[in-house]
Amino acid sequence: MHQKAHLVLMQNQVDKQQHQNQKQHQELLKLIEMEKAQRVLSQRSSREHKEKLEDQLASFAEEISLVNERREWLGACAFQCWHI
DSSP: OHHHHHHHHHHHHHHHHHHHHHHHHHHHHHHHHHHHHHHHHHHHHHHHHHHHHHHHHHHHHHHHHHHHHHHHHHHHHHHHHHTO
8 A cells, every 4th residue: 555655646746747848848838939939030020220321321312313414514504605
């Protein structure tokens, strides 16, 4: 009888440990999913930031091109005005 009670106690301890292990496993899975979601958001944010910078650079290049065209036009006008 004493041995049976001891076995029941040990089985209860094993069951309790299994329950704790399952709980830890679920928590780890949840943390992994949260980390994956965070990584996806970070990648998306990085990609959006890169696209914004590319758009700004393209806009800046267009502005520089317009300034250069105007400078050339003003230079041509100034040359003609001085040689009239």
